[in-house]
Each structure stands twice: as structure tokens, then as C-alpha cells.
Amino acid sequence: MSLKLFDLTGRTALITGSSRGLGRAFAEGLAGAGARVVLNGVNPARLDEAADEMRAQGFEVLTSCFDVADEDQILAAFHELDQQGIEVDILVNNAGIQFRKPMLELDTADWQRVLDINLTAAFVVGREAAKRMAARGRGKVINIGSLTSELARATVAPYTVAKGGIKMLTKAMAAEWGEKGIQANAIGPGYMVTDMNEALLSNPDFDAWVKGRTPMRRWGLPQELAGTCIYLASDASNYVSGQIIYADGGMISVL
Numbered sequence: 001m002s003l004k005l006f007d008l009t010g011r012t013a014l015i016t017g018s019s020r021g022l023g024r025a026f027a028e029g030l031a032g033a034g035a036r037v038v039l040n041g042v043n044p045a046r047l048d049e050a051a052d053e054m055r056a057q058g059f060e061v062l063t064s065c066f067d068v069a070d071e072d073q074i075l076a077a078f079h080e081l082d083q084q085g086i087e088v089d090i091l092v093n094n095a096g097i098q099f100r101k102p103m104l105e106l107d108t109a110d111w112q113r114v115l116d117i118n119l120t121a122a123f124v125v126g127r128e129a130a131k132r133m134a135a136r137g138r139g140k141v142i143n144i145g146s147l148t149s150e151l152a153r154a155t156v157a158p159y160t161v162a163k164g165g166i167k168m169l170t171k172a173m174a175a176e177w178g179e180k181g182i183q184a185n186a187i188g189p190g191y192m193v194t195d196m197n198e199a200l201l202s203n204p205d206f207d208a209w210v211k212g213r214t215p216m217r218r219w220g221l222p223q224e225l226a227g228t229c230i231y232l233a234s235d236a237s238n239y240v241s242g243q244i245i246y247a248d249g250g251m252i253s254v255l
């Protein structure tokens with residue numbers, strides 16, 4: 001037993017939504033552990049910039065620009081990876097969106113969009129990756145959940161439903177794909193400093209609520225989640241499947 005258990009040299013990881021925020025931190029963590037990483041996002045300029053910045057750190061980085069809510073684009077992206085001989089050993093289903101609106105004001109299209117990007121995409125991208133992992137008899141799928149995989153909050157109903165779904169999708173993947181050598185797990189972040197929370201971070205009342213409610217009395221930084229991702233992507237977690245690890249400063253454990 002040694003730290004070699006965490007070594008990802010020779011593995012390739014696809015991280016959806018990795019041009020910035022948590023996805024970027026997951027990509028940097030996995031690359032730092034030795035993996036070649038495939039960055040994804042919908043904004044090509046931002047994606048290229050992220051890839052260049054990571055290459056400047058000495059990492060092996062590819063990009064695959066596609067909308068996780070568009071099945072045709074997903075199929076085309078996997079086809080292109082196949083053509084290039086790139087085999088995805090580790091998939092991080094991270095891309096997500098959130099906006100705040102009470103349910104009584106929410107229209108169906110907005111509800112559906114949040115479900116498409118935050119939940120259905122994890123199934124479709126996961127299915128395409130797992131078909132290929134199953135053919136090789138090994139693979140790691142890491143889905144990004146949330147505190148809202150467990151707890152409801154007002155004004156984010158579709159997000160809460162999607163993240164609750166991520167928890168059960170992870171268990172379903174673990175149930176069906178375990179015999180194929182694939183482990184599926186999830187990370188449930190707490191309140192993190194990313195663009196997604198820009199408005200909340202600058203709202204003093206919300207900031208005080210997060211700090212008061214979190215036992216560690218602060219927001220989390222994206223790079224603080226990288227180790228959990230490396231663990232779940234590596235041989236160190238080879239008999240762990242169907243789990244969601246909350247990395248939330250202790251918030252979910254207290255009332």
C-alpha cells in the first residue's frame with residue numbers, strides 16, 4: 001500500500017463543465033495526479049483559455065466543446081474521441097446550472113432545462129462513457145451532487161430535484177455497472193466560491209447564513225474538492241461504489 005494507489009498516470013479523464021469553477025479544480029486535481037484530461041464547456045473561447053492555462057502548468061490537456069443537454073452533440077463528441085483513439089477511463093459529470101425562482105413563478109421550460117443539464121446529461125454522458133468502459137472492463141464515474149441531494153431549499157426546486165436524482169442515478173449506475181468493472185460515486189459539495197454563487201457571495205445576509213450554518217464557518221474553495229475527486233477516480237477507491245461523499249464543511253451533519 002502506498003500513495004501510488006492515487007496515481008492516475010496513463011488514465012484519461014473527461015470532466016464536463018470544466019472551463020471554470022469546480023470542474024476546472026477537478027481537472028487540475030486529476031491532471032496533478034497524472035491523468036490526461038479532456039476539458040468540456042459550451043463557450044469555446046473560455047475552454048481554449050482554460051486548456052492553455054493548464055498546459056502552461058505542464059499538464060496534458062485536450063478539449064471537447066459540447067452542450068451536455070444536446071444528445072446529438074454528446075454522441076458526436078464521443079465519436080470524435082473514438083476516432084482519435086482516446087479512451088475515457090474517468091468521467092466526472094460536473095456541468096450544471098442554477099437559478100433562483102419560486103415554483104409558483106417557474107415555467108415548465110425553465111424546469112426542464114435545469115433537469116436536462118443537471119440530471120439527464122449525467123445519464124446520457126454516463127451511458128456513452130460506460131459503454132466504452134464496459135468493453136475494457138474498468139472505469140470510474142463521478143457524478144456531482146450537492147447538499148440539495150439531501151436537503152430542499154426554497155426557490156431552487158428543479159435543481160433540488162435534479163441533485164436528488166443524481167444521488168439515485170449514482171446508485172443505479174453502481175447497481176448496473178458494478179459487474180462490468182465500473183464504479184460510480186458522487187460528490188456532494190457544500191457552498192463553494194464559484195461563479196454559480198456570485199450573487200449569493202456578495203449578499204451579506206446570505207453570506208452570514210452560510211457561515212453561521214456551516215460548522216467550519218466559511219465557504220469552500222474549489223481546490224478543496226480535488227482530493228475527494230482524485231480518491232474516487234483512483235485505485236484507492238476500487239471497492240467503493242454507489243456512495244455520495246459530502247464535502248461541505250460539515251453542513252449536512254448539523255441542524
Ligand code: NDP
Nearest residue numbers: 017019021022041042043067068095096146192194195196
Ligand atoms: P459554474 O457556474 O462556476 O461553472 C459551470 C460550468 O459548467 C462551466 O464550465 C460551464 O461552461 C459548464 N456548463 C454549463 N452549462 C453547460 C452545458 N449545457 N454543457 C456543457 N457545459 C456546461 O458552476 P460550479 O463550478 O459552481 O458548479 C459545478 C457543479 O457543481 C454543478 O453541477 C453544480 O450544480 C455543482 N455544485 C456547485 C456548488 C457550488 O456551491 N458552487 C454546490 C454544490 C454543487 P462554460 O464556461 O462554457 O459556460
